[in-house]
Amino acid sequence: MKALINQPDQVVTEALQGMAMAYPNLIRLHENPQYVLRADAPKTGKVALVSGGGSGHEPMHAGFVGRGMLDAACPGAIFTSPTPDQIQEASTAVHGGQGILHIVKNYTGDVLNFQMAAELLQNDGIEVHSVVIDDDVAVKDSLYTAGRRGVGATVLAEKICGAAAEAGANLNAITALCTSINDSARSMGLALSPCTNPETGQASFTLGENEIEYGIGIHGEPGRQRIPWQPADTLTEKLMLPIIEDLPFKKGDEVLLFVNGLGATPLLELNIVYRAAARLASQHGLKVSRRLVGAYMTSLDMAGVSITLLRLDESMRSYWDAPVCTPALRWGC
Amino acid sequence: MKALINQPDQVVTEALQGMAMAYPNLIRLHENPQYVLRADAPKTGKVALVSGGGSGHEPMHAGFVGRGMLDAACPGAIFTSPTPDQIQEASTAVHGGQGILHIVKNYTGDVLNFQMAAELLQNDGIEVHSVVIDDDVAVKDSLYTAGRRGVGATVLAEKICGAAAEAGANLNAITALCTSINDSARSMGLALSPCTNPETGQASFTLGENEIEYGIGIHGEPGRQRIPWQPADTLTEKLMLPIIEDLPFKKGDEVLLFVNGLGATPLLELNIVYRAAARLASQHGLKVSRRLVGAYMTSLDMAGVSITLLRLDESMRSYWDAPVCTPALRWGC
Amino acid sequence: MGYAVVTLMQWITCAEEQFQSHLAELNALDAAIGDGDHGSNLARGFAKIREKLQANPPETPASLFKLVGMTLISTVGGASGPLYGSFFLEAGKIAGEQRELDDATLARCLQAGLTGIQRLGKAEAGDKTMIDALEPAIHALTNKAEMGVAAQKAREGRDATIPLIARKGRASYLGERAIGHADPGATSASLLLDCLASACLA
Amino acid sequence: MGYAVVTLMQWITCAEEQFQSHLAELNALDAAIGDGDHGSNLARGFAKIREKLQANPPETPASLFKLVGMTLISTVGGASGPLYGSFFLEAGKIAGEQRELDDATLARCLQAGLTGIQRLGKAEAGDKTMIDALEPAIHALTNKAEMGVAAQKAREGRDATIPLIARKGRASYLGERAIGHADPGATSASLLLDCLASACLA
């Protein structure tokens, strides 16, 4: 496979090493088991935020470790959830005596491994709360599915809860905040190309010249539907309407609009999608007061985009604005 | 062509509109002619920095407009230099009475159009200096070429000179600083895939399953040589050695290491390249004291990477560390 | 017959070989309705198990099962890591101190393992998961069937997942698009039963 | 013969049509040794020219040339915008107030245009640029050749760029890899001369 890698089975390890070398002031890498932690961890007296999941979604999650966001991230193999002992060790290493919040995306693997880790930590006498993020409206939430996937809301929850933890909020308050962010956020994505797993060299699916996977997740899994290409404004509407209708978002709501690139889509195109999404939001009476545009939660080299809307309240907004000092998100420091 | 666009000839305009909507506090967009300027321009009493070039390299240049970096950016059509009147109007709009520095990449089109603009501005009584960036060691610099291309050093020059302008340095001093950055920087890139121009729908070249274009520019032009795929560490060495030898960089030099993604290459891979590059730098006795890793100067959806080394002196280092408040580079604010 | 630790080691060794040689096939099945890593996941886990077994051969069935379960949990990740891991951990709890398991005890071990998977993953037969291969096979063993018959049941269970819509795991996101594909976990479970049958014969 | 503004407008209209119909071909030539936009660049510039000519038909050759030159400079960008723009601006300066140019004056206009391109771009014949088509054609006109002959010279000049290594513009980055491809600028220049010849005949 033609990629900038050495050994396929060393991709994640070497990338983490490179990242740690590039941000020595912000993060540290622990190997065996693999996790990334704040350079100044553990922060005594602060609730610790730990997240993680399969690799291949960079900069998520390791790029969000640092002051004002995560205390530790546990990267699994490509698209494979981390293991319980990895999560347990990372959590223990950053525990500052005030308990731990696990922010977990709703995939069977992530949920099961974090659940096992939480049990191990509780056996060690460490208080752990978990919030499962499930914001993807492409998936029907019913008894007959594994429930909605966790996608873009994860990034927003990590930023906002990270600021709350930094400000000294306690575990119950941060857990409630995280739950409320998840309840107030909805997402949807589409892909213009498959992604190729560097560990296996295989493309996740094949798409015709003119085809799009609509309702895609972030692991190269096929979407709910295959549709023909349409102009960006139309495709954006096909993402925005199900999002707006689902919560439902209402006239007068203040929102954060997050346009996320899946990896290979140029910023030029993300900006065109942002333009269309912001216009649609206004047309529906939503007040877009905060925004994020860029590749923050990717699927390797997939071309495509996802959109997330988060209904902001005052505390979310001010935590969003608070300083964040991580490799991938940075302001106020 | 399957991209997130509407009309092919509206790609640049709509993307700029989207960008301006996403960063209302940092930048403003002027249409007809098209340019992006600081939200608070003109800054009286400050030297104004203006850059520009073809579009398709996002976030460069419009993403670098803001406090501590550019006062204005002039985006041309995809891969096509802006026009003299566009540059003239942008420069006039941000002129703060202390003269203007044009930072120009060494391509015939960019050089000619900026040169014409400078003449127009000088006729209007505005003092304009120009520094032409030509850091690409893939091109032989001789009487028999258009000279070396301007690549990665452009981003670094815009950041560092922007900080100097913000700190109140005068036009002569900033021009000298910019020249010295260009003299102290070298770059080289390679592509794993062509890019596709959304205005024409055409791929820039075709590459075999196992082929790489080595010594590539940023406009989809073919490189100097086509080579077979090799592991990331070897490819990184093939970029680093010509860079190190060219200046030459010497044992003990303090450097900034910039690993730049060309668009479609996942951060995972950029981090692997950064790891290899930083190791090579150490092995050559270079002290990497600052770094930048990410997609800052792209070629649309091209997969590939470029590396830039800048030999830092104390003033460059402190201007690099100074606050920068733009859509694409942000710290200290 | 009796299952001493050597026989059970043959089972696990066979599984390692099968997952390695079916790696691409399991990944491809998973790519069709999931994220394309099921083969890589199991191969990674069982490679680690082989390493550990070589370094520290266990002396009882229980310690073998525990080692397999713990290793799967700590090296596989994903959905299948905790699920197959629990399967072996729970099986190990039933095996006790015995040096050799009889047919009935082995069946009880496997049934406990299956219950562990279901407690964790909440899936039922028909949800298009590994359960669809494991349950009919283990049910047959509980009813004193030959091991070869159980393996046959598992293969049938795997094939029976093809026309199903998934209700658990990643494949559940696909709705109707999951129809027409065998479940990767049911396929790996069927390989596991094949190996148990061949270890019996050896 | 005499070149009134109507004849020269036919020249420019023909050029617009030719660049439009050869857009893909010029882009492809440019993709081979440059960045693939030469056709789009010229098409954009000449489309704008047509718009302006329709709104405000110029009355003298000089004002036509000036309009064409200014429009190319302000809408084309890239290398070819300033170069072709200067060509027409300089040509216009020679045309003065005359309502109709004779052969000799037109030749002097074109020669001035060529000199303008060279002052700006510093290229010489053999550098694999538009100069290679323009120079032999304009040289022929200065020596009183027919327009058809000049167009033929331009085509030959374009073809002569094929075996060359480029010394100016983007193609110069390619070294030996530029060999075997016609220069896009020489190709567009040859189309320009073809149009001038056909405007003469009309």
Ligand SMILES: Nc1ncnc2c1ncn2[C@@H]1O[C@H](COP(=O)(O)OP(=O)(O)O)[C@@H](O)[C@H]1O
């Ligand atoms: N809740 C569940 N209960 C039982 N088995 C499940 C459940 N969820 C998923 N599986 C099984 O796991 C398999 C996928 O495993 P794997 O690909 O290794 O993990 P992941 O889905 O995390 O990538 C599925 O084919 C299915 O058989």
Ligand SMILES: Nc1ncnc2c1ncn2[C@@H]1O[C@H](COP(=O)(O)OP(=O)(O)O)[C@@H](O)[C@H]1O
């Ligand atoms: N210095 C120069 N002098 C004359 N012609 C030049 C020079 N540099 C480039 N050209 C011409 O410009 C053409 C390329 O034009 P175009 O593709 O529109 O601009 P760009 O190279 O900026 O993309 C080349 O084919 C060549 O004929």
Ligand SMILES: [Mg+2]
């Ligand atoms: Mg997985």
Ligand SMILES: [Mg+2]
């Ligand atoms: Mg160009």
Ligand SMILES: [Mg+2]
């Ligand atoms: Mg899987």
Ligand SMILES: [Mg+2]
């Ligand atoms: Mg060109």
